[in-house]
Amino acid sequence: MIPRRFSDLPEYAFPRLRALLERHPPGGDPLAMSIGEPRHPMPALMHEALTRHAEGYAKYPPIDGTPGFREAVGTWLTRRFALPADTIDPDRMVLPLNGTREGLFMAVMALAGRQKNGQRAAVLIPNPFYQCYAAAALAVGAEPIFVAATEENGWLPDYTSLPEDLLARTVFAFYCSPSNPQGAVASREQLGRIAALAENYDFVIGFDECYSEIYPDGPPPPGGMEAAVAEGVSLDHVLVFNSLSKRSNAPGLRSGFVAGGAGLIAAMTRLRSYAGAPSPLPVLHAAEAMWRDEAHVQANRALYHEKYALADAVMGGLPGYTAPRGGFFLWLDVGDGEAATVRLWCEHGVRVLPGAYLGRGDPRFIDGKNPGTRFIRAALVESPETLRPGLEAIAGLLRSTERKPAEATA
Ligand SMILES: Cc1ncc(COP(=O)(O)O)c(C=O)c1O
Structure with a gap:
């Protein structure tokens, strides 16, 4: 009955992450850096307009x-x-x-x-x-x-x-x-x-x-x-x-x-x-x-600037870190994204997303490898105070990641 059209789609990234981590207790207060859900205040003019036009x-x-x-x-x-x-x-x-x-x-x-x-x-x-x-x-x-x-x-x-x-x-x-x-x-x-x-x-x-x-x-x-x-x-x-x-x-x-x-x-x-x-x-x-x-967009951007600066201060110069040129994600080469995700959760309670869940192997490119396998994605959506321990945990992981030169960018 159910068509096979979508059978090629893997389980969505977030249920996969839940399945990966549910067997393990967090090693600290849980800190979600996995989902890209903005956390800054919504502009007041939105509330006003919704109320004013509610009869619509x-x-x-x-x-x-x-x-x-x-x-x-x-x-x-x-x-x-x-x-x-x-x-x-x-x-x-x-x-x-x-x-x-x-x-x-x-x-x-x-x-x-x-x-x-x-x-x-x-x-x-x-x-x-x-x-x-x-x-x-x-x-x-x-x-x-x-x-x-x-x-x-x-x-x-x-x-x-x-x-x-x-x-x-x-x-x-x-x-x-x-x-x-x-x-x-x-x-x-x-x-x-x-x-x-x-x-x-x-x-x-x-x-x-x-x-x-x-x-x-x-x-x-x-x-x-x-x-x-x-x-x-x-x-x-x-x-x-x-x-x-x-x-x-x-x-x-x-x-x-x-x-x-x-x-x-x-x-x-x-x-x-x-x-x-x-x-x-x-x-x-x-x-x-x-x-x-x-005005609200500029204020929003200023809050992200604080977090870009924090990420640079904590991770700048570390292998595997590239400062983002836009958006609010860090894309970090940690050698093995799934293993690093489990480790960050078990040792620190920090929840990130394995890069492999956002990528796919395609035989036409990079020998069919999934380009996300070596990576984790971490979202800079929480406040700088909340994020700091998470970024420090990730920095520790980057420091301890062994890198073979030939594999560094695969
Ligand atoms: C690259 C990209 N495109 C589109 C969307 C969809 O956003 P929305 O439907 O909230 O506009 C997202 C949301 O995370 C995204 O990351």
Whole structure:
């Protein structure tokens, strides 16, 4: 009865982590660094808008949101990514989502087929990756291609070097910058080359930018839309996804958006009219107020700066540590991610995620190895005081990790 379509998906990362650790008592007060759930305060203007518009819960909301929401997102994108003023027509190029996760999935449902040019369709996925991407590929019967993103390629997948025959059957590509889990940030030129590749090979590029507002001092991470414009590529093959979950510390509000080529947005809107869950009106009003406000985003970023500084102070210079260039995860080479996870839990009560649970072996890349095996992912979401003992425990582990030079980056 149950279709085999998703049988290729392993158990989700968090149940796997529970199964790994449940036999062991914690060796200290439990400290969760495994889940990337923001912990900073939600902006007061969200509460105010939700209350003010609460009567909107009495209505079925429109699938394409409100003109005010679309306009606020269009204005934000234009300002944040310095887009030419006429780049975005909000009514045709912006669609609200219940958080980006469902939108990332539904984009593939709406826009990708099972075949292309007489061959099985392919969906390009950075590896390691946000797990929803793989489910989206399998849902349409396409082949997920897990493109290794390791230290050798700056922790980002290099789609431009993939073979012609693979690109010719690609229907959709996911690209995440700042990336989860590695905290890598692609340059505008890199993003532009990928947008151009999508145009040349006629596939859709979905830029997952939900960590775009969390970054250290310096220029903000560039985005896919500005890169496409700078490269002179039309937005007909480009989608960008963003959300209030990380930017505004409201993961439970379930509010995000997708923006891009009008044809792509029309196709997504059509499918969502049948099968999507529209964002409630009070949520759309609150989201509109939040996209129009930058003060709370700056305050949020300042809190992350304290934690970047703490991580640098505790781990700077240690082998296996790379300071993130965006987002709130540390991606640490500990030799054996599962063994290190068990050790941190048993000796210190520190809960991290084995990198292998976010990656996959793919025979086309790095000899079929899972690029996450040597790593753990640790989230910098708690306060610096809470995090300090966890970071110190991880630093101790990094110091004691034996590294054979040849294996250092595998
Ligand atoms: C890379 C990435 N994309 C998308 C999401 C989905 O976020 P949301 O659905 O809350 O917008 C997450 C959440 O953790 C993520 O890490």
